[in-house]
Amino acid sequence: MVYAVVRAGGRQEKIEVGSIVVLDRIKADKDGNVELVPVLLVDGDTITHDASALAKVKVTAEVVGDLRGP
Template sequence: MGYAIIETGGQQFRVEVGRFYDVDRIHADEESKLTFDKVLFVDNDGDASVGQPFVEGATVEATVMRHLRGRKVIVYKMRPKKKTRKKQGHRQELTRLMIESITLNGTAIAGSTEVADTAPSTEAEPAATEAPEAPADTVAAEA
């Protein structure tokens, strides 16, 4: 399965098709499609393309799932012997992206057709109707 390394928000992410990633807030509506052309690296089952700095003709398409806020980080500043204390919290604004496809020069390296079906099977496993046999050493002890 292929993957790509993209740059967004000043950070680099290793992305695969069918997975979601939390990145810094992107000003786009929910359920909208985004195309990333800042692709640094593309791997197609061992066939690697390295960009200098970006891979020409490579794009990654994603869908905005939702906007959310990250965990709270506490910032605590204190000056000893001065009775000065400052406690402040921060929550980062994030956007959750679902990666739809990775393309290189118009050819789909990994697309949404490769995503495995994760729905549980509706067929029940056949139950064992026979009783388990006793171990051989217990049968010999009874005789």
């Protein structure tokens, strides 16, 4: 199982490939994509948390909707 913990909207969120998550206050590019900052990456038995190794990791997401609270 591959997943990442990313920093987004002032919080940390666990995300997986293909998952849908609700994030607060993120800015997407004109195509509706956003690059998230990974703080942890788990790929099977391999856990990566070293900042220099995570600098090489790219986590991108596609904005599928825009919500407003009350």
